[in-house]
Amino acid sequence: MCNGPRCGATIGRTCQGQKKDLMGQSKVDIGRGEKGGEGAWGVERAEEEEEEAFVCVRGRESDWDNTLPTSSSVDFWSPESAELVNIDIDVDIRVPAMYLDMVYTTLQQSDMEHEVLIEDLQSAVDGQMDNKPSPRAHSYTKYNNWDNIQSWIASISSSNSNLISKQVIGNTYEGRPMTVLKLGKTSSSTKPAIFMDCGIHAREWISTAFCQWFVKEALSTYGSDSQMTSLLDQMDVFVLPVFNIDGYDFTHKSNRMWRKTRSKRSGSSCYGADPNRNFNAGWCTVGASSNPCSDTFCGHQPESEIEVKNVADFIRRNKSILKAYITIHSYSQLLLFPYSYSFSLAADHSELLKVADGASAALRSLYGTRYTSGPGAATIYPAAGGSDDWAYDLGVKYSYTFELRDTGRYGFLLPESQIEPTCEETMLAVKYIAAHVQKNLY
Ligand code: BHK
Ligand code: ZN
Numbered sequence: 001m002c003n004g005p006r007c008g009a010t011i012g013r014t015c016q017g018q019k020k021d022l023m024g025q026s027k028v029d030i031g032r033g034e035k036g037g038e039g040a041w042g043v044e045r046a047e048e049e050e051e052e053a054f055v056c057v058r059g060r061e062s063d064w065d066n067t068l069p070t071s072s073s074v075d076f077w078s079p080e081s082a083e084l085v086n087i088d089i090d091v092d093i094r095v096p097a098m099y100l101d102m103v104y105t106t107l108q109q110s111d112m113e114h115e116v117l118i119e120d121l122q123s124a125v126d127g128q129m130d131n132k133p134s135p136r137a138h139s140y141t142k143y144n145n146w147d148n149i150q151s152w153i154a155s156i157s158s159s160n161s162n163l164i165s166k167q168v169i170g171n172t173y174e175g176r177p178m179t180v181l182k183l184g185k186t187s188s189s190t191k192p193a194i195f196m197d198c199g200i201h202a203r204e205w206i207s208t209a210f211c212q213w214f215v216k217e218a219l220s221t222y223g224s225d226s227q228m229t230s231l232l233d234q235m236d237v238f239v240l241p242v243f244n245i246d247g248y249d250f251t252h253k254s255n256r257m258w259r260k261t262r263s264k265r266s267g268s269s270c271y272g273a274d275p276n277r278n279f280n281a282g283w284c285t286v287g288a289s290s291n292p293c294s295d296t297f298c299g300h301q302p303e304s305e306i307e308v309k310n311v312a313d314f315i316r317r318n319k320s321i322l323k324a325y326i327t328i329h330s331y332s333q334l335l336l337f338p339y340s341y342s343f344s345l346a347a348d349h350s351e352l353l354k355v356a357d358g359a360s361a362a363l364r365s366l367y368g369t370r371y372t373s374g375p376g377a378a379t380i381y382p383a384a385g386g387s388d389d390w391a392y393d394l395g396v397k398y399s400y401t402f403e404l405r406d407t408g409r410y411g412f413l414l415p416e417s418q419i420e421p422t423c424e425e426t427m428l429a430v431k432y433i434a435a436h437v438q439k440n441l442y
Contacts, residue, residue, distance in 0.1 A: 092117070140213055141419050143205045146176070146249045149241060152212065153179050160219050162186065163232065170310030173263040174246040178310050183218050184236035192441050194434060195315060195396075196326040197240040200275045200387065202247025202258045203412045206404050206422055207328040211241040213423035214430065231434050238318075244275055244307055257412065259295050261305045268292040273299035276329075277383065278308045279390035282341030287383030298385050308387075315391060324398035324437045325391035326430060331411055332380065333371045334403040335360050335429065338392040340376025341384035348397055349375070355436050356400065359429035366425040369405065376401065398437050402426065 095103050107114050138148040157166040163185060168177045184191060198211035218237065221228045231237070242248050246262035260272030270293035277288040280302035284290060288298040303309040315322060337352040339345075346352060356373035363371055372379060376386065380403075392399040405414055405422045414422070 140209070140216055140423075142416050143209060143419075144212070145252045146242065146245055149208070149212065150176075153181065153241060156215060156219070157181060163219055163222060164215070169240075169314045170306065172244075172246045173261060173306050174249075176245045176249070178240065178243075178245065178307065180314065181215055181239045181241065182236055183215065183239060184232045185222075190321055191234065191236045192323045192437075193236040193238055193318065193321045194324040194326065194398075194437060195238045195240075195318070195322055195391075196328065196430070197243045197311065197387070198328045199242040199244055199248050200327060201329060202244050202251045202260070203256060204330040204404075205251070205412065206330045206414045206419065207402075208242050208248060209419045210328050210404065210423050210426055211239050213419070214427065215239055215241070217423075217427055227431055227435060231431070231438060234438055235323075235434070236321075237434070238314075240311065243311065246307075247272065260297065261307060263305060265292070265300065270297075273297045273305050274385075275305055275308050276387060277385035278303060278305045279312065279385050279387050281386060281389035281393055282384035285384045286341060287381055288385055296383075302385070311387070312390070315394065315396070319394060319396075322391075322396050323441060324400075324433065325388060325396045326400050326402065326433065327387050328402045328404065328426075330404040331406055331408070331414065332403040333369065333405060333407055334379060334401075335371050335373040336376040336379055336388065336401040336403065337373075338375060338389045338399055340380075340382060340386045340401075341389050343375075343377045343382065345375065346392060352398070352400075355398065355433055358436070359400075359432040362432040363425045363429040366428060367421055369425055371429075397442065398433060400433060402429070 136142070136145070136148065138144050138152045144152065153166065157164050163183060165182045166179050167182065169180050170178050172178060184193075196211065196214070199208040201207070218228060218232065222232050223229055244261055247258050247260060250258045250262055258272075260274050262272050264271050273292070274288070274294075274296045277284065277296055277298040283302040284298035287296065289296045291297060299305055299308075303312055315325070335356045337346065337356055352375075353373065360371040360373050363369060376383065376388070386401070388399045388401045404426060405418060410418075
């Protein structure tokens with residue numbers, strides 16, 4: 001119930017019975033810096049369809065009363081009032097529609113960074129009230145949050161039990177289950193297999209969208225697409241839909257630009273390590289940082305990140321059947337293969353390059369999207385501790401890192417309207433690699 005001191009006259013009908021819940025929603029879509037970083041402020045235009053349209057914002061500022069003459073007209077959610085605002089704390093306010101222009105202008109004139117949390121409070125309120133388990137259902141053409149992906153994992157694997165099964169390979173640092181989906185026609189004999197993961201890096205949302213798309217496509221084209229049918233008849237494809245679940249969840253709830261895991265060790269105030277620097281492949285020798293606050297922190301030791309250890313253990317356990325390792329990142333439109341930790345060419349360099357070039361051509365055939373293929377060190381930058389190098393050195397020959405769309409126009413913030421074309425073209429490349437693997441089992 002709305003029982004705060006400001007419930008009633010100044011807040012109006014929108015708040016009635018809703019204030020606490022809306023606070024929860026106000027955590028969506030914010031992108032703040034790390035502790036001690038520059039403050040962020042937020043406000044923007046709301047959908048002014050109704051008088052009750054508001055925006056909800058979050059930010060930091062030290063001097064509210066001086067910089068925001070409208071402070072008597074805005075609703076402080078956190079802290080509870082303008083007087084309680086301090087340096088370096090987050091400030092959430094709700095701005096009634098009629099004050100939007102004024103507040104927005106003030107924020108711009110005083111050069112305060114700001115982010116909109118809820119553009120249309122009324123629809124957030126309406127959405128909350130329709131009593132569904134999740135306000136935003138799973139969709140293949142949207143960036144689903146972890147809760148929706150988790151429900152999707154449960155439902156897709158139970159509704160297609162002839163072609164799909166699931167297996168928890170361990171929990172994340174924060175205790176979320178890491179579930180691998182196994183796609184393939186059930187067979188009495190052991191089948192060779194491909195392992196694919198998405199979402200090693202939390203902010204690369206198109207990556208995570210691709211694994212869901214792949215699973216859907218595999219299930220829906222088995223029996224009609226001859227290549228998919230043959231692939232799933234002869235091989236199994238293990239899909240880890242979200243590798244770095246804690247980080248992914250954090251990008252939905254707190255910081256859209258988070259990359260690393262969310263582990264924490266005493267001795268540093270910073271969180272997480274880069275999972276793609278934490279594999280035991282030339283670990284931390286190049287292109288990685290030993291500073292826990294860095295975005296490319298290699299971790300305290302190889303596989304210090306539980307997510308990395310869980311995946312490495314799974315791959316080691318299945319080493320004898322795994323013929324290909326595919327990891328999906330974004331962005332840059334690259335198809336990389338070993339090595340990244342060294343400029344040395346892989347023993348299988350020419351075959352890996354030939355397959356990568358073929359896959360890139362297949363991808364390009366759909367919408368003309370151009371990919372560059374090559375070994376990681378020479379094509380992007382030398383970087384040790386990557387999953388593809390580690391899998392390759394373990395003996396998984398066909399080891400590839402995709403960097404999906406785009407080349408920087410939107411970067412990590414690729415619009416949802418590009419999910420479908422990106423996934424469709426990427427399917428062609430992945431299927432090209434899979435077909436080669438299938439024909440060249442070793
Ligand atoms: C790929 C493979 C091995 C090492 C590094 C990379 C590049 C990748 C990274 O880990 O820095 C780029 C990236 O996340 C953006 O997706
Ligand atoms: Zn990445």
